[in-house]
Each structure stands twice: as structure tokens, then as C-alpha cells.
Amino acid sequence: MRISVIGCGYLGAVHASAMAVLGHDVVGIDVDERKIAQLRAAQPPFFEPGLAEILANATSSGRLAFSTDIEDAATADVHFIAVGTPQSPGSNFADLTYVDAAFASLVPHLREGALVVGKSTVPVGTAQRLAALLAARAPHASLAWNPEFLREGYAVKDTLEPDRLVYGVGDDHAASVLDDVYRTAIDAGTPRIVTDYATAELVKVAANAFLATKISFINAMSEIADATGADVTALADAIGHDARIGRRFLNAGVGFGGGCLPKDIRGFTARADELGLGESLAFLKEVDAINLRQRQRVVDLAVGLLDGAPNGKRVVVLGVTFKPESDDVRDSPALDVAVQLRGLGADVVATDPEGIENARGRHPQLAYVESTDEALRGAELVLLVTEWREYRDLDPQRVASLVATPRIIDGRNVLDPDAWRAAGWVYKGMGRP
Numbered sequence: 001m002r003i004s005v006i007g008c009g010y011l012g013a014v015h016a017s018a019m020a021v022l023g024h025d026v027v028g029i030d031v032d033e034r035k036i037a038q039l040r041a042a043q044p045p046f047f048e049p050g051l052a053e054i055l056a057n058a059t060s061s062g063r064l065a066f067s068t069d070i071e072d073a074a075t076a077d078v079h080f081i082a083v084g085t086p087q088s089p090g091s092n093f094a095d096l097t098y099v100d101a102a103f104a105s106l107v108p109h110l111r112e113g114a115l116v117v118g119k120s121t122v123p124v125g126t127a128q129r130l131a132a133l134l135a136a137r138a139p140h141a142s143l144a145w146n147p148e149f150l151r152e153g154y155a156v157k158d159t160l161e162p163d164r165l166v167y168g169v170g171d172d173h174a175a176s177v178l179d180d181v182y183r184t185a186i187d188a189g190t191p192r193i194v195t196d197y198a199t200a201e202l203v204k205v206a207a208n209a210f211l212a213t214k215i216s217f218i219n220a221m222s223e224i225a226d227a228t229g230a231d232v233t234a235l236a237d238a239i240g241h242d243a244r245i246g247r248r249f250l251n252a253g254v255g256f257g258g259g260c261l262p263k264d265i266r267g268f269t270a271r272a273d274e275l276g277l278g279e280s281l282a283f284l285k286e287v288d289a290i291n292l293r294q295r296q297r298v299v300d301l302a303v304g305l306l307d308g309a310p311n312g313k314r315v316v317v318l319g320v321t322f323k324p325e326s327d328d329v330r331d332s333p334a335l336d337v338a339v340q341l342r343g344l345g346a347d348v349v350a351t352d353p354e355g356i357e358n359a360r361g362r363h364p365q366l367a368y369v370e371s372t373d374e375a376l377r378g379a380e381l382v383l384l385v386t387e388w389r390e391y392r393d394l395d396p397q398r399v400a401s402l403v404a405t406p407r408i409i410d411g412r413n414v415l416d417p418d419a420w421r422a423a424g425w426v427y428k429g430m431g432r433p
């Protein structure tokens with residue numbers, strides 16, 4: 001099929017490459033000239049495992065092109081809108097500027113029978129509004145909403161082998177076109193749910209709200225564990241054996257961040273307030289508050305370990321991205337903690353395998369060091385706040401010989417407390433005795 005993907009960020013660049021690998025003819029469109037130049041040269045504009053390989057594969061097949069000109073999308077039959085919907089400045093609402101702009105620029109170029117497919121996460125009601133606009137301005141085209149559930153770090157696999165497909169459609173034809181797009185996944189038995197626009201939009205925010213709630217639940221348990229001497233990790237293992245609960249997304253720590261979970265739960269509550277249903281989602285405000293409190297807990301723990309006097313002390317922050325296997329620092333709890341400690345006068349040195357460039361762009365006031373050993377040298381306190389494999393695998397004996405004072409906060413509960421204490425460290429986890 002001939003496909004265009006509008007927006008070539010974490011979602012669109014992977015989607016465009018994956019669709020070409022699956023055999024479609026794809027053009028990726030973005031207003032960012034630098035990004036398009038990189039993609040044309042088959043260079044991923046951000047770190048995502050496996051993207052370089054599928055980008056190279058798709059580019060050499062001749063089925064993948066990139067452009068800054070929306071007119072180059074005109075020959076496509078299916079157009080994916082994959083632009084960002086960040087939190088609006090100064091409010092909790094999702095900012096739809098980019099979705100509306102992409103849609104408006106695309107409409108004049110739609111061929112007879114074209115299908116516009118929204119992938120971006122939007123407030124419920126958006127697809128209905130855009131469908132009405134399409135009916136007025138391009139009645140020869142139609143609209144579907146097809147939310148995306150990819151996780152950063154696993155985006156290639158999640159796109160090539162999704163765990164479910166959700167189509168919000170206005171008619172059966174749109175569903176059959178999407179079936180042709182996703183033929184490989186459908187033939188492999190991927191569950192597919194065909195529904196209305198509102199349900200499709202809600203599936204996405206409901207899924208993220210549930211995941212966020214699960215994380216904040218276990219973080220709330222970690223607060224109780226801290227006060228009572230219980231171990232939240234053993235608690236998570238024990239309740240996780242109940243198949244109705246499940247162990248995944250029950251890791252207590254510094255909390256969730258990234259470009260999706262935080263802004264999606266806020267956008268969802270703002271939309272519920274707007275619908276006069278604020279009470280229905282009031283619990284998500286608590287989920288957000290628990291999550292932000294985790295960052296403060298780590299900062300307070302750090303200040304406590306530094307005897308209440310962080311001023312001038314060398315604090316090493318291991319990891320600045322919002323999770324491992326990503327260079328994304330959007331709403332990163334790790335970076336937030338680093339910035340707060342620096343604000344309290346600590347001599348903060350941050351390191352990360354992939355995120356330094358993005359972190360420096362947002363917080364140039366922090367000191368960044370590429371090498372982990374270099375960062376650790378002379379540390380008076382170590383904070384592990386993003387659980388990259390290389391930090392999980394640190395040898396406590398060896399690291400003890402690098403630092404000035406062996407004190408560590410395990411903000412992701414990924415280290416073995418006994419091994420670190422045996423090597424002479426003061427170890428503090430989150431909700432671990």
C-alpha cells in the first residue's frame with residue numbers, strides 16, 4: 001500500500017520504517033529539516049534499539065522516503081498522523097496544535113478514497129471533531145483512529161509485532177483498509193478490536209492511566225513499607241503471583257516519567273473535568289501526586305544521607321533518561337532529582353549511556369560526564385535513578401574504591417542490598433529495610 005506518516009518522532013520514525021519493512025511504500029513527513037536529512041541518510045535521529053537496522057533495511061529496499069513537503073504525501077492512500085500531543089503550557093490539557101496543523105495541511109492533498117488514520121494520543125472527542133471537518137472539506141476521504149501502544153526501548157518490536165490492534169472507525173471500509181496495512185500482524189493472529197472513535201481514543205488513555213495507577217500503587221506501598229520496616233520488593237513478588245494482579249509494573253522507585261504516562265493522566269483528568277466528570281478520575285490526581293512525591297522522597301533521602309548539608313558535596317546521578325534503553329529525558333524523574341539537588345547546592349555530576357545530549361539541552365547548568373567511572377570518582381553520594389544494565393551490574397567492591405564515601409541510594413530497587421552493604425556501603429532503597 002502507499003502510506004504516508006506525518007510526524008517522524010519516537011512514534012512516526014519507527015512506524016514509517018516498520019511499515020516499509022512490511023512491504024508498503026512509505027513517505028515520512030516532518031517539518032524538522034534536520035531530522036528529515038538524518039532519516040534520509042538512514043541515521044536514526046534519536047536512540048531506539050533496532051531502529052538503525054530497520055531504517056537501513058527499508059531505505060535500501062527503495063520503499064522508504066522522507067520529505068518536509070506535505071505535497072509528497074499526496075499519492076498515498078493511507079495517511080498516519082503521528083505527531084506529538086504534549087501537555088499544554090500552563091494547563092493539564094493535551095496540546096492539539098500539532099495534530100490540528102498536520103490535519104489541516106494534509107486535507108487539501110487527499111485523493112479519492114484516502115484514509116486518514118490518527119495515531120497520536122488525543123482527548124476523547126477529537127476524532128469525531130476531525131471526522132466532521134473531513135466530511136465538510138474532503139468528503140471523498142475518511143477517518144480512523146488507531147492508537148499506538150509502543151514502549152520506548154521496544155518500539156521496533158512493538159510496532160512489528162503489536163500485542164493488539166485497535167481501530168476506531170466510522171465505517172467498515174476503513175477497517176478493511178487497516179487490515180490490509182496490518183496484514184502481517186493479523187495473519188500472525190494479533191487480536192484486533194474494531195470499535196467507534198470514542199472507545200479507540202479512550203483505550204489509549206485508559207491503558208496508560210491503568211499502568212500509571214499500578215506504579216503509584218506500589219510506590220504508595222513503598223511509603224508504608226519504609227515506615228513499618230516491611231520490604232516492598234518482597235510484597236510486590238508476593239502479590240504479583242496472583243494472576244489477577246501480575247508482577248509487571250509493580251517496581252517501586254523514583255516513579256514514572258516520559259513523554260506519555262505523566263501528560264496522558266493529566267490530559268485525561270482535564271478532559272473529565274471538562275465533561276463534568278472530574279470525580280470519576282479524581283483518583284488520577286492522587287496517582288500523579290504519589291508519583292511526584294517519589295522524586296521528593298529521593299531528594300529527602302539524599303539530603304538525609306548528606307547529614308542535612310548537601311552544599312558543595314559531590315553527588316553522582318547514574319542515569320538521566322526516564323527509563324533505560326532510551327535517550328528520552330522528557331519528564332524524567334532522574335533528571336528532576338538531579339536538578340533539585342543541584343538547586344540545594346550539591347555539586348551534582350550526572351552520567352547516562354545515551355541521554356546526556358538531551359539532558360544538557362534542557363538543563364545546561366548540570367555537570368555531565370560520559371564515563372561512569374569518571375563520574376563516580378570522589379563521590380560523596382551515589383544515586384542510581386535510571387536502571388541501565390551497566391549500573392545494575394556495577395561491582396560494589398570496585399566502585400567503593402572509586403568514591404570518597406560509600407553511600408548509595410537505589411532509586412529503582414535494582415541492586416542487591418546485602419552485596420552492597422557487605423562491601424561497606426550505606427545502602428538505601430525505596431521501601432526496603
Ligand code: UDX
Binds near residue numbers: 249261
Ligand atoms: C508507555 C506505555 O507503556 C506504552 O504502552 C505507551 O504507548 C506509551 O507510554 P513508555 O513511556 O515508553 O510507554 O514507558 P513505560 O515502559 O511504560 O515506562 C514508563 C515509566 O514508568 C518509566 O519512567 C519507568 O521507569 C516507570 N516504571 C515502569 C516504574 O517506575 N515502575 C514499573 O514497574 C514500570
